[in-house]
Amino acid sequence: MNPIVSIRNLSISYPGAGARSAVKHINMDILPGxxxxxxxxxxxxxxxxxxxxxxMLPPGCDHRGEIIIxxxxxxxxxxxxxxxxxxxxxxxxxxxxxxxxxxxxIGTQINRIIQRYSRLKKSAIPDRLAELLxxxxxxxxxxxxxxxxxxxxxxxxxxxxxxxxxxxxxLIADEPTTALDAGTRLQILNLLKQLQEKQNLSLxxxxxxxxxxxxxxxxxxxxxxxxxxxxxPQKLIYTQPxxxxxxxLLAAIPKIHPKRPRKLQTLxxxxxxxxxxxxxxxxSRCPRREAYCEQQLPPLNATLEKNQHFAxxxxxxxPTVRK
Amino acid sequence: MKPxxxxxxxxxxxxxxxxxxxxxxxxxxGLNNLDLIIPAGxxxxxxxxxxxxxxxxxxxxxxLIKLxxxxxxxxxxxxxxxxxxELRAQRQHMQLIFQNPLAALDPRQRIDNAILEPLALHKxxxxxxxxxxxxxxxxxxxxxxxxxxxYPHQLSGGQQQRVMIARALxxxxxxLIADEPVSALDAPIQAQILNLLRELQAExxxxxxxxxxxxxxxxxxADIVGVMYQGELLEQANNEALFNNPCHPYTxxxxxxxxxxxxxxxxxxxxxAPRKTPLTGSCCYSAGCLRGMAVCSQQTPTLRYxxxxxxxxxxxxxxxx
Numbered sequence: 001m002n003p004i005v006s007i008r009n010l011s012i013s014y015p016g017a018g019a020r021s022a023v024k025h026i027n028m029d030i031l032p033g034x035x036x037x038x039x040x041x042x043x044x045x046x047x048x049x050x051x052x053x054x055x056m057l058p059p060g061c062d063h064r065g066e067i068i069i070x071x072x073x074x075x076x077x078x079x080x081x082x083x084x085x086x087x088x089x090x091x092x093x094x095x096x097x098x099x100x101x102x103x104x105x106i107g108t109q110i111n112r113i114i115q116r117y118s119r120l121k122k123s124a125i126p127d128r129l130a131e132l133l134x135x136x137x138x139x140x141x142x143x144x145x146x147x148x149x150x151x152x153x154x155x156x157x158x159x160x161x162x163x164x165x166x167x168x169x170x171l172i173a174d175e176p177t178t179a180l181d182a183g184t185r186l187q188i189l190n191l192l193k194q195l196q197e198k199q200n201l202s203l204x205x206x207x208x209x210x211x212x213x214x215x216x217x218x219x220x221x222x223x224x225x226x227x228x229x230x231x232x233p234q235k236l237i238y239t240q241p242x243x244x245x246x247x248x249l250l251a252a253i254p255k256i257h258p259k260r261p262r263k264l265q266t267l268x269x270x271x272x273x274x275x276x277x278x279x280x281x282x283x284s285r286c287p288r289r290e291a292y293c294e295q296q297l298p299p300l301n302a303t304l305e306k307n308q309h310f311a312x313x314x315x316x317x318x319p320t321v322r323k
Numbered sequence: 324m325k326p327x328x329x330x331x332x333x334x335x336x337x338x339x340x341x342x343x344x345x346x347x348x349x350x351x352x353g354l355n356n357l358d359l360i361i362p363a364g365x366x367x368x369x370x371x372x373x374x375x376x377x378x379x380x381x382x383x384x385x386x387l388i389k390l391x392x393x394x395x396x397x398x399x400x401x402x403x404x405x406x407x408x409e410l411r412a413q414r415q416h417m418q419l420i421f422q423n424p425l426a427a428l429d430p431r432q433r434i435d436n437a438i439l440e441p442l443a444l445h446k447x448x449x450x451x452x453x454x455x456x457x458x459x460x461x462x463x464x465x466x467x468x469x470x471x472x473x474y475p476h477q478l479s480g481g482q483q484q485r486v487m488i489a490r491a492l493x494x495x496x497x498x499l500i501a502d503e504p505v506s507a508l509d510a511p512i513q514a515q516i517l518n519l520l521r522e523l524q525a526e527x528x529x530x531x532x533x534x535x536x537x538x539x540x541x542x543x544x545a546d547i548v549g550v551m552y553q554g555e556l557l558e559q560a561n562n563e564a565l566f567n568n569p570c571h572p573y574t575x576x577x578x579x580x581x582x583x584x585x586x587x588x589x590x591x592x593x594x595x596a597p598r599k600t601p602l603t604g605s606c607c608y609s610a611g612c613l614r615g616m617a618v619c620s621q622q623t624p625t626l627r628y629x630x631x632x633x634x635x636x637x638x639x640x641x642x643x644x
Contacts, residue, residue: 041509042480181373181536186580252510254517255541256581258564263521266514269481276572301600 001073003029004169004202005053009067012048012057022048024226026065027300034292035196035203037217037234039210041247041271045226046206050174052076053204055086064130070169090163094175096155100147106158113165132161135199137191153184160191170202177212189215210249223247225271225281228300232308242308242315244288280312288314295301328398332363332500332530334385338393340379340554352389353379355554355607359627361547363398363497366524368532368545368562370538370577372498375513376554381500384532385417386410397498401409415445418491422503424483435471438490445494460489465519483510485519492523505540517543538581542566550574553607556626560635570629570637572614606640614641 007028013021022045030036038046051057053067055078069088078086093099101109107129114120114128130140136157147155156176163171173192177185193216196203207213213220214234221231222245230243241247250262269285274298277283279294286293294314300311340353353376357636361367371377382388384395386402395402396615400413418441418554421427425577428437435457464485475483484504491499499522505513521544524531533544541548541561549559550573569575606612609619628639 041511184373210510249510252514254510254513254537254543256539256542256566256578260566264514264518264543267511270481270512288516 001031001204004032004070005030005204005219006068007049007053007067008066010049010067011041011063012045013062014050014058015062015251022226023052026226026228028221028228028231031204032169032202032206032221033200034137035127035193035201035205035217037213038204038206038223039208039220039224041208041211042269044223046208046223047174048226049223050091050204050206053172054089054091074177078262079100088169089172090166090168090170091172091174092156092163092176095105096152096159097147099159100155101284105146110143110162110165112157113162117166128165133184135164135195137187145201150262151184152180156180156188157191160188160195164195164199170204172204174206175208176205177209178206185212185246192216207274210253211293222249227281227311228309229282229312230308230310231300232310236305237311240308240316240319241313242310242318243282244314245282246310247316248287288312288316330399331403332398333359333361333367333532334367334396335359335380335384336394338375338380338383338395339391340383340388341391341545342461352376352554354383354393357393357554357556359556361530361532363530364524365546366521366544368534368541369534369546369551370536370541370548371533371551372536373493374615375551377386377551378502379554380551381419381502381532381534384500385414387418402411412445415441415447415494416496417498418494418496420484420491420499420501420504423507424480424487425475427487428483433472433474434478437475437486438493441490441493447494458492460493463492463523464489474613479510479512480531481515484508484512484516488519488523489582492527492529495527497527498530498532500534502534502538504533506535506537519545542634555607555638556636557608557638559626560630560634561633564630564633564635568635570635570642571608571639572612573608573642576613606638 007026010023010026012023016084017189021103026049038049040046052063057076063076065208075082085152109320110129110132114125120128122267133140133142138154138157150158163253168178180188192203192276195201195214205213206215217234220234221228224245230237230241230246238250241250252267267285279296280298283289283293290313298311298313300309336358338354341350342353343350343454369377369380383390387619397417405413422434438460439457442448442456448456457479458468463611466482466485466489470478470482505516508516517540535541545562547559548562548565550557550571552573569578604623605620606624609615612619622640624638624640624643626636629635629637629642
């Protein structure tokens with residue numbers, strides 16, 4: 001199957017005195033109908049990658065590599081009249097309230113997208129609106145309401161409806177549940193999963209929350225300091241993380257234990273995104289560090305099974321199979 | 324659950340708060356006849372979905388909102404009856420940590436000044452003593468001294484939250500409220516901050532009310548756990564008792580949802596929950612309860628002991644008679 005989105009050797013750095021790369025040598029494929037999760041701590045470059053896909057990078061960024069969407073190489077910047085990545089992608093953001101126009105009813109806002117991007121007759125638009133609202137689980141009368149009359153979860157559903165109205169080949173969701181509370185978060189994630197399966201939607205889900213990613217995605221990439229450190233099917237990441245950073249992230253997710261723990265397991269220190277290291281960026285926090293880790297950069301290798309890639313000289317051993 | 328001795332710890336009795344609603348609708352319930360005891364030096368973990376009144380309770384305990392009814396004692400001080408001047412003096416003993424440190428810190432104030440501000444306001448110590456105290460506080464919360472002259476936006480989220488903790492602890496409060504202090508942080512940083520808070524409490528011995536929607540966080544940090552729903556406490560027990568033997572149907576469903584982890588789980592959500600006023604003579608959870616009986620919509624349960632040791636309270640008609 002040909003990938004719908006293919007990112008090749010992408011590096012992006014922001015302008016400024018201490019110019020440093022936000023995204024470094026990223027390679028990634030998204031297949032049609034696949035949900036890919038991008039995980040990392042704040043500041044690791046997740047959002048920069050999403051903005052690059054959308055052609056929304058701030059001006060003056062230095063970028064290398066290429067992005068190919070549906071077999072077409074896309075421009076990093078949107079120019080009037082030029083085809084760009086934005087023709088193929090829809091995006092929803094962290095805070096739904098800031099994405100919606102407060103003085104226009106949400107029905108009208110969705111209608112405008114339908115009019116602009118679908119080839120429906122004018123008479124068919126109300127039906128399409130009703131269909132979209134139903135798809136995202138909103139009652140019909142919501143079309144008449146204004147954004148402030150909806151809860152955060154409902155607003156996020158409206159944005160999802162708008163993204164679906166776009167009929168884009170890929171949906172990018174950048175921290176779509178971070179601003180929501182626990183119960184609503186579950187609902188939105190379930191909805192994303194359901195839409196992705198039913199509508200055969202290709203999805204790039206960006207989050208710092210590994211458990212959110214686990215719920216929705218088939219493929220997971222873990223990003224540290226702008227580099228992908230581990231990339232594998234969801235199941236493998238959760239059952240046998242090879243990179244110490246992936247394992248550390250997993251261990252730090254709060255879990256209910258049979259007995260109250262005395263201390264939570266966690267990674268020491270904090271990610272230092274400001275300085276450029278010659279060796280592995282994670283070396284200073286790594287429990288499996290060796291002397292050579294700080295001198296040389298580990299490449300993103302494939303394991304024998306070929307579907308779990310990790311960038312580490314001293315990976316965690318595979319769990320031994322008990323007989 | 325009448326407070327016997329109110330001279331230590333935190334005691335609240337019959338707290339009531341109705342939020343006025345617009346458009347002639349019935350007022351929404353913030354707190355509904357809520358009783359609470361936090362023994363001195365213990366951590367009380369309050370869990371519940373958003374809108375259940377957790378933050379309302381926090382604000383009420385510090386008298387940051389006006390209650391409709393109820394009495395509060397913190398270390399023997401009846402908070403509701405203090406004059407403004409007495410209240411201001413009392414504030415140094417009760418401090419609050421918020422969810423979003425960047426919103427709580429003044430963007431134009433250096434963090435050393437932010438931490439010292441409460442000491443200056445309460446006129447504690449001389450300037451030299453305060454500087455010394457600042458160094459101690461930095462060490463206490465694990466911040467490097469070299470960050471002292473930075474501004475909030477120059478710090479990471481974890482460092483900002485450490486600043487907030489240092490600021491809250493500057494006056495050596497006897498009562499600390501932490502309102503979702505880790506939910507805005509990445510998982511590794513979240514675990515670091517939780518470890519820090521537990522170490523600090525062991526070292527300094529303050530009483531803490533810790534609010535979270537995350538049961539796993541509550542299990543780690545809390546000695547006593549209270550489960551809140553629509554402004555009422557539905558269950559309250561020691562950490563071990565609550566997690567090993569949840570009695571209220573709502574607690575059961577919360578634990579099931581959290582334990583299911585990666586799988587989808589049914590959870591009563593705020594999105595669809597009817598925001599009714601539960602003053603109608605029924606159990607406030609009767610609409611969503613999986614173990615509901617006919618009587619649940621006709622009678623209001625009371626929070627009562629079902630077990631004396633370890634103490635365990637439940638507010639459910641299944642446990643009455």
